[in-house]
Amino acid sequence: MSKTATVRTKKTVQTKTVRTKIRLNPAVCDGFGFCCEILPEVIGRDEWGFPVLGDGTVPQSLRRTAEQAVAFCPRKALWLETTGCLGTTGRVERTRTR
């Protein structure tokens, strides 16, 4: 199972805007297609069965599902990229989770 992406926050920080994108290494992907079935809202499928990610933006509501799609990839070809902008500091953090 994957570890959850964490956004490091200072104690005082309350507001945060987090953007999550799902990413794919096409050289590793073998087109099992689990991700397309788990996360069809974001991941399409081409005529050969390989996932089509577009720009890969994952809506917050599908965040957990996206983590499952990453976890279920037999080739471990997927990951989530999180860009978080913390309200008070304005600090941008990128975390990559497997």
Add this chain to the structure above:
Amino acid sequence: MTTLEAIRTRTARLLGDDAGWGTSDLGAHLRRHGPLALPQRFGAGWTDRLLDEIERSGLTGRGGAGFPSHRKLRLVRSAGPRSRPVLLVNAMEGEPASGKDRFLVGSSPHLVLDGAALVAGVLGAEKIVVCIPDDRPELGRILVGALRERDGAGWSSTPVGIRPLAGRYIAGEESALAAGVNGRPGVPEYRPDKSVPVTMGRTVTIVHNVETLAHVALIARHGADWFREVGTAEAPGTCLVTVSGAVERPGVVEVATGTPIDEIVGLAGPTRPVQAVLVGGYGGTWVSGEELTTPYGPGALRSVGGSMGAGVLVALPVEACGIRETERIARFMAAESAGQCGPCLFGLPALADDLRAIARGAGGQQAFDRLLGHCEAVDGRGACRHPDGVVRLVRSALKVFAGDLAGHLRGSPCGGSEKASLLVLPPVGHERR
């Protein structure tokens, strides 16, 4: 392209008047270009000065991507002092229609080795590895001879190795080259951020094309202002171009960047009217007969959808079928795919099949729509740019050969589709070995 000759031009800097295979020994090289004499010219901190000089010269990479050379050097320098980098000298030249790199190595090995030594000096490189295709042992012999001469003259500072690698289309791609040198299969790696230097284990590598290095050797001798005397502002200097197709003297020509395409093809003596020219390489662009006055430089080529690529021009005669020739290239490129990414592995043969159906006049509008769909499905979905290049070529063919295309779609193919190809189409990678 078995026989190669230099076509003489007035702008020759890299290629001498007597350029030809095996004509360059160290003595002749020094008589022609003079000594390097770096400390005398630039003082003690010559590596920084040379880097500034390269930046001022505006030199761009001549391997295909056209990336500014000084930026590449600075990126590797700023990658940190974790370990000393390794300079990979790229003479793989996987483009079947290109011969300029092996011509340069064969005729001016010392100029290439000068440039490699200079870049290695700028980067404090641990070693230089010259990568040559394993089916061209003659390049290895010439380089070994040249290195022996340099050793004898006491010129060796950075160790230089020669590494024959399995020669296939994609083997020269930066990350594929590094993998090959590292003893792994020479296939590209997925690199979303191309500005991060390629590494071999923990070692940072820098890949430079042989022509780029030869230009560095001349910039070090004559300076940036001299370099910029000819060529366009965006990509100054001269460039080597391999001209083939319907020409009397297929070969390597050195011209100032920005020379009109038809003028360059003219130097090789077109045998009959030219319908279009393939520009850049097999992942390049067709440029139509009406646009052949376009200067061979980055800006002007961009306006017709192309780039200088690997310095390839193939003249397509008026009687040939552009659709059929594009299909042949797509077929070759499909076979040269590393087969790592689904869209490339399945998409490139699909593109070739669609083009075949259209060329036969059998597919009609359906085949055309399928082709457009496949272009969309393949574009930008590989780990490297190999599939993107094929899509670019196919899309340019649809535009440039629109007239022919209409006939093919109506079911009346042009007479050219059954003619033999003028293209260089070597047996694909796995059959070569």
